[in-house]
Every structure is written in C-alpha cells, then in structure tokens.
Amino acid sequence: EFGRTYVVKPKGKHQATIVWLHGLGDHGGSWSQILETLPLPNIKWICPTAPARPVSLFGGFPSTAWFDIRDLSEDAPDDLEGLDASAAHVVNLLSPEPRDSWCLLPS
Template sequence: MSYTNSSIGSGSRTGRRAFEFGRTYVVRPKGKHQATIVWLHGLGDNGSSWSQLLESLPLPNIKWICPTAPTRPVALLGGFPCTAWFDVGELSEDCPDDFEGLDSSAAHIANLLSTEPADIKLGIGGFSMGAATALYSATCFAQGKYGNGNPYTVCLRTIIGLSGWLPGARNMRNKIQGSHEAARRAASLPILLCHGLCDEVVPHTHGERSNHALSLAGFQNLAFKSYDGLGHYTVPKEMDEVCNWLNARLGL
C-alpha cells in the first residue's frame, strides 16, 4: 500500500485518452449497512490490498468499495505505465494539475456511490494519490460540479485523506467562496487528514498546506493529525483514528 518513488505530485497533462478502470473489490458489511465508503489506493497499487486491510477494521456497518485505477503512462516514471488516478509529475505548487484525469476518476467514484440506497451515508477515502483524488472529489462536491463543468450529484458525508495532498489548491478558494451554496456545502463536509512527519514521498508540509488551503476555502469541519516517526505508509494508530472518525461523524 505504499510505493518508493522519491517524489510524487500533481503532474503534467497528456493528450485526451480514454483509460479503462481496473477491478473493483467490495467488502460487505458484517452488521447493518449504514454507510458506504469508496477507498482509493496509491500510485502503482490496486484495490485488493486495501480491501484486505479495511475488512479487518472494527467497522461492521460500513460497506467498502475499493476500485483499481486505470493503467496509464505516468510522467513521474518517465512515461512508464502503472495504475494511477491521474497523471503525476513532481510535487510542486507550479506543476500543472491533470484535471482531465482527476475529473475522470472523480466521476468513476461518484458513479460507484450513485447506486447505493438513499438512506446510506456516503464517503470517500484514500492513501497518497488516492487521498489526493478523494480531496479533489470533496471540492467537486462543494462546487456541485467537476472541473469540466459537469454536475456533481453525489451527496458526500465525509472525506479521509492519508499521506496525500490537495490538487487544484491554488484556485479553490475563489471557486468556492464565490458561491453561497458551495460555501455551505464546504462548511458541512467533515474531512480527516492524516500525515506522517517522516513521509519521504509526500512530505508532511504538503499535508499541512492542503489543510490550510481547505480551511481558507471554507471547509470548517477539518481535522489534521500528524504522526511522529511515520513514513509513507499507514500504521494501526492511524487506522484507529480513521475508525473513531467514521464512528463519530457517521453516527455508526
């Protein structure tokens, strides 16, 4: 559930291409189905490894959907193809975001959630690039539309991002604060961010900056947790935080 590249970011654009998403793994609730969370893996991973971890969590009332990203050329890897929710280059404020790829993945995730029963609480979580995609989905929910202008119709109840960053952070504040309805939705969405202080792939400072950008844009129900000694992976203490967050925010 981790990878070893020395840098990761919100990379370069590629030509318009249709990428096929991989296999989706589903963990059925062991108790009463009260919530459904789509969980997104990191670069080069797949939905299977996270589904095994999530199945072991003491959250019997959650259904987990773990899709696999498309295999696509990745700028970070010199164009070598691997599973990625969008194209990535270096982790830099000046590096252009692949909004076409982000919109495609966010729409795929929303489609997975759109068939859930009306009384089920919906959320998105992820690790690293998956966390970035989850946070991008949060901004789409707040604005009520994707970056390409198409409507975003899923009602999200929570977002979780582990060891990630926020794509499109530079322009988000103006987009959300320019609309009363977008500001209202942003303020209502609980977001948990967790990041290791020793993360060598997505540095802790990027998590801090993402938290700051979300706060400035009007996301008021934010929690940012730092973990001393934690690199670019997850540990039981962090997953305990996720469990406590979901139980409290979703009333499980």
C-alpha cells in the same frame, strides 16, 4: 480503463459506504483485505482500482494512477482530465448506494 473494484460488504446493518482510493501503483484488492479486518461492522467499503496510465513522474512508465503526476512540486500543472475521469468513476460507483450512507471525508 479502470481496473477491478473490490467490495467489502458490511457484517452488520449497512449504515455507511466509504470509497477507498489506493495510492500510486497500488490496487483496490490490497486495501480490501486490510479493511475487511477493521472492527467497523456497519461500513461497506468500495475499493476501486485506478487505470494503468503513463505517469510522467516515472518517465512515462505505466502505473495504476488516478491521474498523471508530472512532478512533485506544488506548482506542477494538474491533470484535470484524469482527475475528472476518476471523480466521475467514483460518482458512478456510489450511484446505486443510498445517499444517506455516503461518507465524504475531507482531504
């Protein structure tokens, strides 16, 4: 189950929405506080929190993670089920937003 989603509303006219995904073991709230201070008054920030799940890299110890990380090698198998669930969650968060406000950034 996904954790709490934090939203930083724009201080000016809403022109774009960005979904900010935290790193392994973090949560959306820590980033929402930082993003709120940026001089970007027309941006709405959506900061979801990943579910707590067993992380193979940590010996199965639970941590907030968008997907399982088995090891850090490039050829490690991807957790497609976890990736798909997280991607669907992001799409669901964006569904009420006007499409012309979405900012899709390459990784």
